[in-house]
Amino acid sequence: MFAVIYIPDFELQAALRLEPELHSLPVALLDDAPVKAAVLQLTGPAREAGVCRGQTSTQAMARCSDLVLKTRSRAREETVTAMLLQCAYGFSPTIEATAQGVCTLDLMGLPAALDPQNWAKNILDALEQLQLQAQIGVAETPHLAWLGAKQARPFLLAQDAEPFVAALPLEFLEPAADILEILEMWGIRTVGAFLALGKENIAQRFGPEAVDLFDLASSRRVRPLNRVVPAEIFEEAMEFEPPVESLQPLLFVLRRFVEQLARRLELLYLVVADLQLRLDLASGEAYERQFVIPAPTRDVETLFRALQTHLENVRTDSPICSLRLGARPGRAANYQFVLFNAALRDPAQFHQTLARLTALLGSHRVGTPRLVETHRPDSFRMDLEGITTPRDQEPCAAQNQEPSIGPALRRFRPPLPATVEMRAEKPALLRSPAFTGPIAAVRGPWRLSGHWWDREAWTRDEWDVQTHHGELLRLARQEEEWFVDGIFD
Amino acid sequence: MNSDDASGIIELRRILSERFPHARTWSRSAPAKTHSFWPTGLPRLDSLLQGGLGRSAITEVASPGSGMGGALLLRALLRQCGHTGRLMGLIDGSDSFDPGGLEDSVLSRLFWVRCKTAEEALKAADILLRDRNLSLIVLDLKMNPAAQLGKISGATWYRLQRIARQSATAFVALTPQPMIASAETRLILESRFTLDALTEDQTQLLAELKFEMARSVAGEESQEAAG
Numbered sequence: 005m006f007a008v009i010y011i012p013d014f015e016l017q018a019a020l021r022l023e024p025e026l027h028s029l030p031v032a033l034l035d036d037a038p039v040k041a042a043v044l045q046l047t048g049p050a051r052e053a054g055v056c057r058g059q060t061s062t063q064a065m066a067r068c069s070d071l072v073l074k075t076r077s078r079a080r081e082e083t084v085t086a087m088l089l090q091c092a093y094g095f096s097p098t099i100e101a102t103a104q105g106v107c108t109l110d111l112m113g114l115p116a117a118l119d120p121q122n123w124a125k126n127i128l129d130a131l132e133q134l135q136l137q138a139q140i141g142v143a144e145t146p147h148l149a150w151l152g153a154k155q156a157r158p159f160l161l162a163q164d165a166e167p168f169v170a171a172l173p174l175e176f177l178e179p180a181a182d183i184l185e186i187l188e189m190w191g192i193r194t195v196g197a198f199l200a201l202g203k204e205n206i207a208q209r210f211g212p213e214a215v216d217l218f219d220l221a222s223s224r225r226v227r228p229l230n231r232v233v234p235a236e237i238f239e240e241a242m243e244f245e246p247p248v249e250s251l252q253p254l255l256f257v258l259r260r261f262v263e264q265l266a267r268r269l270e271l272l273y274l275v276v277a278d279l280q281l282r283l284d285l286a287s288g289e290a291y292e293r294q295f296v297i298p299a300p301t302r303d304v305e306t307l308f309r310a311l312q313t314h315l316e317n318v319r320t321d322s323p324i325c326s327l328r329l330g331a332r333p334g335r336a337a338n339y340q341f342v343l344f345n346a347a348l349r350d351p352a353q354f355h356q357t358l359a360r361l362t363a364l365l366g367s368h369r370v371g372t373p374r375l376v377e378t379h380r381p382d383s384f385r386m387d388l389e390g391i392t393t394p395r396d397q398e399p400c401a402a403q404n405q406e407p408s409i410g411p412a413l414r415r416f417r418p419p420l421p422a423t424v425e426m427r428a429e430k431p432a433l434l435r436s437p438a439f440t441g442p443i444a445a446v447r448g449p450w451r452l453s454g455h456w457w458d459r460e461a462w463t464r465d466e467w468d469v470q471t472h473h474g475e476l477l478r479l480a481r482q483e484e485e486w487f488v489d490g491i492f493d
Numbered sequence: 494m495n496s497d498d499a500s501g502i503i504e505l506r507r508i509l510s511e512r513f514p515h516a517r518t519w520s521r522s523a524p525a526k527t528h529s530f531w532p533t534g535l536p537r538l539d540s541l542l543q544g545g546l547g548r549s550a551i552t553e554v555a556s557p558g559s560g561m562g563g564a565l566l567l568r569a570l571l572r573q574c575g576h577t578g579r580l581m582g583l584i585d586g587s588d589s590f591d592p593g594g595l596e597d598s599v600l601s602r603l604f605w606v607r608c609k610t611a612e613e614a615l616k617a618a619d620i621l622l623r624d625r626n627l628s629l630i631v632l633d634l635k636m637n638p639a640a641q642l643g644k645i646s647g648a649t650w651y652r653l654q655r656i657a658r659q660s661a662t663a664f665v666a667l668t669p670q671p672m673i674a675s676a677e678t679r680l681i682l683e684s685r686f687t688l689d690a691l692t693e694d695q696t697q698l699l700a701e702l703k704f705e706m707a708r709s710v711a712g713e714e715s716q717e718a719a720g
Contacts, residue, residue, distance in 0.1 A: 349625060349626055350624075350625055350626055351626075353624055353625065354624055354626045357620055357621060357623070357626075361606055361617055361620055364613065364616055364617060365607070365608065365613065369588075369607040369608070370604075370605075370606055370607070371604070371605065372600060372601060372603055372605065373592040373600050373603065373605055374597070374600065375592060375595075375597070375600070381593065382591065386605070386607075408568075408594055408694075408695040409691070409692060409693065409694060409695065410691040410692065410693065410695065410698070411560065411564065411686050411690055411695075411698060412564035412565045412567065412568045412591065412695075413564070413593075414564050414589040414591065414635070414636055415589050415590075415591045416589070417588050445687075445688040447688060447691060469688075470687060470688040474559070474560065474685065474687075475559045476559070476560045476686060476687075476688060476690075476691070490589070490591065491559055491560075492564075492686060492690075492691065493556070493559060493560055493561065493564035493635070
């Protein structure tokens, strides 16, 4: 048995998928010809208003002043084709991309007790969640299933092939216009009547083209499917006309995108490992950002919050012309969490916290410190990557640590400029914005230097002092200038 | 709060409960809180706190002078995180924390938020407390100028207290003077290091740290001294 999923008015459905409310309005889809674009497909209300296929936009607007004109979008059609194949692949391992909006499935290997109607309903429901209306035909051969899909409302099981084919309108065989005209003049309107003419008679009167039609209608041959495996590309895109200038409409569309991507991934039992956002600006520039999902998920709220938290703090120089959101799939099982590893109970929430703090303070002021291999004091860098790849999975053993000496230092960043009076080559009097007075006790100097081999060469003397008021300070002299580096606490 | 104020509030609660017997008041409706603790690994402090830093609560550690051991205590808490494999958030109100001398394995347990002002630090605390991932959060306002600290309204601390209540996080605030009315526990550091302390082992210095318990979990001034 074979099944065919058929999406009628494929180009129109692809164009209106993200604006489903337009299906109830008069909408005409124009082809993408550069001049005199003609109506390619149209909605029911547009048809009722007198708009026809092939009309130019001017002719169509003359028939219906409320007509909404949309231009065919090849990019959206590619997205919908990918969605259709991914959806079909969730129901059968052997699928064929038969034509635009047509996918054939081999039902071999599926359970014998499978109820085709329920099975098809699951597919139709899945496609409906993706904002696609489909028809499904099930029959013994791919061709019969295709004929059934065209006839289906929305499902048709062609169990008995002969009467089913015989009752089909002749147009389903898609004969050439001249042949169809002659046959209609003869009063032949169904495939059954056409087959009743006999192959020899048809060959004599119409030639080889009609014989091919006869063979197509009468043959019960099972052609092999041209099997495809859908690419794991999950993307949604939309162009804005006019360009978007505020966050709310962007978030509205993004939420729909996230919902759609989550549903597509759900069909394949996948989750989102990361999201890629691209905003094309009116100035010609593009804003791109990758969002790593710390605990891969397809939970819409979690994914949407990650985008929203970031975008609330993004300012662009010009309006946004188009939006593209891609999802890289991952698998929930066997996926190794990386954000603070198992120490985090809710890595997704921590990622949002990180985004909020980064927005508040900047990325260079949030993270885990990593010491730099140098003797220069206060040398470290902030590491956000270090958070995502913990350097040490096991708690550190206390006995392996070197004993630390003295109270901890609180640093002034930047160090406070100071004036120091020396007596007997030791600091004796300190003047700085925060600390002024005689120095009661001194330890030092501690001479430090580094990078003597290059232009970054530095040398400094450090003194630990106790002021008359009891403050324990670290003073530093570098290039004949004094600083208060920090205070011991 | 003096005794007259306290008796006035008690009297007011009594009148309200008589007039509106079905109304919920905090003292009656709040479930009895079962305290769990975050052990600091410092025997004297854990003993004083009856187990460790209270989770879901604010612990204020005030050090009214310089060289009283606040930064040393901070490093001790961080090392404890390193030993236990837990994560600590440090909201550094004046960007004064010095990571030098700490092992990589200890620093990897630290999530450091470097602020320039007390206002930034409180905003960061609000955000970080709402996250449920960190078992200990330290807000270090010790080095912030008095002018910045004076602008913090009491409502801010009560808001942080409410957020802390909803989490299992132990929240510690290091301040230059007692200033957090909503702190369930207030400790005052009483040590004072001299220059000689710079040659002493930190373990020894920590063991010698003196704390005064100025407020207990019940919010009662106890003036219980230790050390």
